Amino acid sequence: MKDFLKDNTQVREDILNQKLFFDLKEASALRGIHLKAFRSDVDVDGFDIIIDNNDDLLLKCQVKSRFDATTAYFDIHRVMLKPNHYVFAEFEFTAPVGCPSDYRGVIQIDGDVVENKIVTRYYYLDIYLLRAMELGIFKLTTQSQTKAEEILKDLRYGPIKSKEKISILQSLFFPVKDVQALLAIMGFHSEHHINLSYNILEVSKLVSGTTEKKYEKLVDRIPDMKGHWVYINEELEKLIHPSNRLTKVELNNNYFDRPPLQI
Structure with missing residues (x-):
């Protein structure tokens, strides 16, 4: 089966997507939640699926998959990694043009065959995680911050077409x-009671100067950043796969002495 799936991309992607749907719905059902997941048959505005919890969140996702973990890069629709147009300034985008009116993200699936059964590992990326890496809140690799800075610079000033x-x-x-x-x-109800996007957004506001509260000096923002900063690292550490390592970065009082972001 392994060779068959490696040679048949369409079959492989269909199976992995169906498994993703089942896993998400099963995990939600365990908590008494009816999670809806819809697949787009047409490549519309960058997303492949819509996930809806019938309550307070609807998320549009692009889904990428690989087999035997051999793909190093993925081509992602730019709009999937941009902020909602209501908070473009908080993420230091200069204008809402090209930003979606909803919430977006990218799910990446690693598929393999073990003892003649398909097994999967899941990964996720969105504007909030990119922004957190750009700001230096945490690192997945030594390159995380530099690469996140490069990507967000491109997203802020590069092509605006969604495709x-x-x-x-x-x-x-x-x-x-x-x-x-x-x-x-992704922000849905689960056994982990967290709100990452809110806390990352609050740090982003403080760094970008888009808070309602005004500060006399940049360093005066540090105390209000610390609680959110620590929370983000603590919660991400609970979510990361045991075979990976999260490098938590301490927020120091000289944070704003660093060179400004190249935006």
Whole structure:
């Protein structure tokens, strides 16, 4: 079966996507939640699936997969990694043009065959995780911050058409430990009661100067950043796959002494 799936991309992707749907719905059902997942048969505006929890979140995702973990880069629709147009300034985008009116993200699936059964590992990336890496809140690799800075600079000033693509290094995708962790990092209800996007957004506001509260000096923002900063690292550490390592970065009082972001 392994050779068959390696040689038949369409069959492989269909099976992996169906397994993703089942895993997400099963994990939600365990918590008494009816999660809806829809697949787009047409490549519309960059997304492949829509995930809806019938409550407070609808997420559009592009899905990428690989077999035997051999793909180092993925071509992602640019719009999938841009912020909602209501918060473009908080992410230091100069204008809302090209930003979606909804929430987007990218799910990456690693597939393999073990003892004649298909097994999967899941990864996730969105504007919030990219921004957190750009700001230096955490690292997945030694290149995380530099690569995130390059990608966001490109997204801020590059092509604005939704179907334009950007090449993303696979090592920037966050490796979740299980499906409950995948639900959590996407912002859905799970056994992990967290709100990563809110805390990352709050740090982003403080760095970008888009908070309602005004500060006399940059260093005065540090105390208000610390709680969110620590929370993000603590919660991500709970979600990461045990075979991977999260490097937590300490927030120091000289944070704003660093060179400004190249945006």
